[in-house]
Structures are given as C-alpha cells and as structure tokens.
Amino acid sequence: MDMKIKIKGKHIGRDCPVFVIAELSANHNQVFNTAVRTIKAAKNSGADAVKLQTYTPDTMTIDADNKEFLVNHPVWGGQSLYQLYKKAYTPWKWFKRLKKVADDLGIILFSTAFDKSSVDFLEELDVPVHKIASFELVDLPLIEYAARTRKPLILSTGMAAIKEIEEALAAARRGGAKDIILLKCVSSYPANPKEMNLRTIPDMERRFHCPVGLSDHTLGAGTAVAAVSLGAVMIEKHFILSRTINAPDGFFSIEPGELKGLVKDIRTAENSLGKVRYGLTREEKESVVFRRSLFVVKDIKDGEFLTEDNVRSIRPARGLKPKYLKRVIGKKARKDIPRGTPLTWDAIKR
Template sequence: MSDQPPIEIAGRPIGPGYRPFVICELSGNHNGDLGRALAMIDAAAATGCDAIKIQTYTADTITMDVDRPEFRIHGGLWDGRSLHELYQEAQTPYDWHPALFERARARGVILFSSPFDETAVDLLASLEAPAYKIASFEAIDLPLIAYAARHGKPLIISTGMANLAEIEAARDTALAAGAGGVILLHCVSSYPASFADANLRTIPDMAARFDCPIGLSDHTPGTAAAVAAVALGACVIEKHFTLARSDGGPDAAFSLEPMEFQALVSDARSAWESLGQAQYDLLGSERANAQFRRSIYVAADVKAGAVIAASDVRSIRPGLGLAPQHRDTVVGRVAARDLKRGEPMSWDMLKEI
C-alpha cells in the first residue's frame, strides 16, 4: 500500500487506504430541464455515491458556431452533429448552478464540476466548489489547469488521449500552481468505450509512475470495468448517470440508471473491502470451521498390542485427530490400548518405538 498522504475533498480522504470515491457524473442528461437536473441530484444522492459532478460551460465558451468540417462530428454516437449544436443541448446553464449546489448541500452530498474556461472556474469558485475536474479533452490546456489550481483546491484530471509526457505536464502544472493535490483518472475517450479498449492494467502502472491517487473515468457499458478497476487499485470511480436511458440525452447510451448506480457503489466498496491484505494465518471467522479439516481417525477396531494396518486408519473429516501428514508414521506402529472405530487418532494411542 502506498504511503502517500490522502487527498481530501470536502473532508473526505481519497487514497489507497480508503474506500473508493465514487463520482456520479450528470453531464448533459438533464435534457435542458432544471427540474430534471434537480431530480437527478436527488436520485444520485440516494445511490450512496460520494460525489456528484456537473459540467460548467456554454456552447460559446467551449467551441464556436462555425460551418467548417472540423467543427462537425464524424462517426460515433453523435455523428453528423456540429460541436456547437451538441454543446448547446448538453450545457448546464450558469444560472442553474446556485440551485444545483444548494440542492446537493441539502442532500448531504459533495457537488463539484468540470470547468472548461476561466469564467467557469470563477463561477465555481464563487460557489465554493471543493474540487475541480479537468476533462480529458482539456488535459493539455495547461493555462486552464493552472488557473483552476490557483484556487488551492484538489484537481482531478482525466487522462484520455494524453500520453505520458502530457499527463506529467498536467500534474506538474497543477501542483506548481498551488492545487491542493492531484488525482489522475485513467480514461478511454470513446463514447461508449469497449471493454477491449479499457486497458485497466494502466491503473497500477500509473500508480507506479505518479505519486498521487489513481482512478478510472469509465465509459464502458455496465459496472464490470469499474469494479475490476477497484481491484487493480483505483481510488476514484467516475461514471455517467441518468434517470432513464429511454429518456434520451447526449450521454444516456453509456450512463447508468439509479438502481444500476446503486449497485456500482455497493460493489465497488465490497471489492475494495475484499482486497484486505496478504495473509496466511487462520482468521477468526474461520476458527469454528477448523475442526472440520481432515485428520486421522480409527477406521476399524484394533486390539491393544496389535500392529496398526493401513486399513485400520483413514484421513477423513472432522479434524480432531492427528494431521493427515502423519498417516505413514501411524501405520505399522503398535496400539497402546484398544482402539475403537471412530476415535480420533492421537500419539498417546501408540506405543513408543
């Protein structure tokens, strides 16, 4: 286990020695309805997640309304749509933010956001956001990272598409600018991501390379990859959330519904708890069953003074007799007294050689 100090977000410690920090990403699945966004916070809080995350941008702060091919998406879930059109639909309006933060506080759950420009950072700072999330596509925007980091809060940085040098630059920039710690999330920036591309073994490799907590921003279907990531050392799990996939929404296809997210939270915590530590001693919970291990028992009546034959003893359950490893030593010895079928074998039942 790493001896690195934990990073705290709103008083919640995050690191290898603590249960995974599970983030419920609302993204644009509010479908442009503030009432739905508030209902999503209620439903997300009820799953038992540790935090809820939103995204803070407008279509004009993240892109431009330009009719050029490079401003249009080709292939995948959003094929044919312009960036401006997509972000216009998915944006969480700035004037919603106070109500969303207030609802999260009322539900007792941490809320923070991904800022996509300096105006977004300023808004989130005014709302006392306890952390900032840098999205994968912005991981190379070092000025944005530095601007967010100057507020002294922890930064969570997704690393999808970033190479090792870019990841190191993002982390170093955040720390140099005063971030209250950095958490790196392994991420595959395809929507949805396939299991074949998940490459979860990157998580322990990142943990060995970077002196900070490592997690997973997961876009694969279901919960299997996220739970497996915990077993590989992920300290943070981020997963998209929706009230119902059938309601649609920009990210609905790769989002979890409330009952699914609740299962993710439970399974991630159980996976972490089950890791424990390497040990080979008898556990207290095993002690009552130790008596049912195999041992040597008398299998046929043997008269005192008779030589014990192989057929006179057996290695069976329960475990109150001599250990099975002594069977060859017992066979050929002389019975010190009458032995009755069903007795556990002990050394005092044998004559000294």
C-alpha cells in the same frame, strides 16, 4: 509522500472508502427539474458526489459547419460540435440552485471547468474541487489557472501519453496545486472493456506519485469494481434517471438501481482487499475442525498393526494431522481402538 487528499471532509486515498461520483453531464436534457431529480437519485443511490459540466457552446468551440467541426459518431453524428454542445450544456443560471439542492441533501457538488471563465464562475459558487476533462488535459494554461485556486484538482487522462500527463502535472504544480488525483480513462463512448488496461492504475500511482481513480465510460459495473481491486480510490460514472430519456449521454450512463448496485459492490470490494495475511481469520476458527485428520476406520485390537486399511485421513480434525500417516503405519496399537476414534499418540506403541 502523503497520498491522501480531502474533499469537503471526505478523505480520499488508499485505505479510505472509494469516492463515488455520479456524472450528470447532459443527462438533464436541459430540464431543471430533471437535474434536481437526478441529484436526489444520486444521493439515494449512495454516491459521494454529483458532478456537472460548466461550459457553453461558445466556450467550447465556434459555430462552424465545415468538415473539421462535424461530429463523426454513431449517436452524436450528423451535427456540428457547436450544435451538440448547444443541446448538451447545463445552463449556468441553474448552478447556484443545484448546489443548494446538493448541499441540503448532503451530497458534494462540483463541476468540470472547460475554460478560465468557468473556473471563475465555479469559484464564485465555492465548489470544493475542480476537474479537468481528458480533452482539456493538453490545455496547460487552463490547468495552471485552475490550480491557482489551491483547491484539489482532478485530472482525467484519456488519450494521454506519459509525457502529456507529466506536462499536465507540472502545470498544476506550477499553479500551486498540492492535492491532485489522476483518473485513468478511455475517451470513447461507450468504452470497450478490452481497451481499459486497468493494470495501468497502480503504475500511474507509482510513476506520478498521485492517488489514482477511474473515469469509466464502459457499460455496466464490472470495470469499475475491477479498478477498485487494483487500487482506484475514486470512481466516476455517467448517471441518468432512465436511459429512456433521450439525452446526449444517456446511452452509456447507468440508472439509479445500477448505481446503487455499483456502490454496494465497490464497498464489498474495498472491504475484501484487506491486507497481506496468512493463517486463521477470526471466523475461520470455527471451520478449522472440518479439516482432515487421522481416524481409525476399522476396529483395531490391542497389539494389532496400524495399516492404510484401518487408519485413514478423513474429516473432522480431531486426530493426528495427516502428515503423520506414514509414521504411524506399521506401528502397533497399545489398546483396543474402536472404529471412529480419532487417532492419538497415546494409542500407539512407540
């Protein structure tokens, strides 16, 4: 099974460069120029794509303040879901202009769709890929609807049991999706690294036969880089110009310098993975001389016995291999051998 997909000319999968997404989310603070500057900063920081979120308060929930709709969170608490989404949503009238900004910069722009109307809206913009958030993974009709676009589909799997992921994949495939990426995710903000369980990534790849990435809500870059070493082919991080901006998602987002460092570390990690290989590398050939070998460490006269006192295993590797030490001890020299001479077979009487 081909485990590679393509998004706007970029191949994603094993042995391909990791696809890095800067999640803009609510970090524009509903200021258009901030959104533009954030997209430019994502491009300059080395991200492959920038992602938006397509919803309104009314497509997400209803305007109600009974206890079922109140937010319980140390940062977002003290308001209803409707009030939170009203502060956080991206105005839909921005999208066409933001996509042009991204297209002109040469960075891919796409968005998370939260209902059928947002899928339709994003199709009008001709985004190259659709994303379904972890909280919507149980909305199987939405997944099937997005899959009918026949575009690549990214499914975040925060909170999801195996059965729920299987059901989401089945819905996507019923809809006609051929190219699906699963994102390992922990849906807490910020996420605790101890709860990330990144070893699930290769298991997801084997179990569900899909490329797997990471939607990372932990603070810092360490978790994302570790995920790459375990096979993650896509990394998504929330991104903000500065955490001093009082934006809803700013407290767990990374800044431009941090994103640039993350991209650099990801590229180093993916280059370091290589393949299963033993023996000298090309660059190690210059270092092999600094291995140990057998040297004469005291002057030895012709006919004198070789002992552990006058022959030792030392650096560099100009003499016999150290594994021959026991074989040469007790043998006689067939000529004078000055101190500092690499020991060779022609200097020993057999």
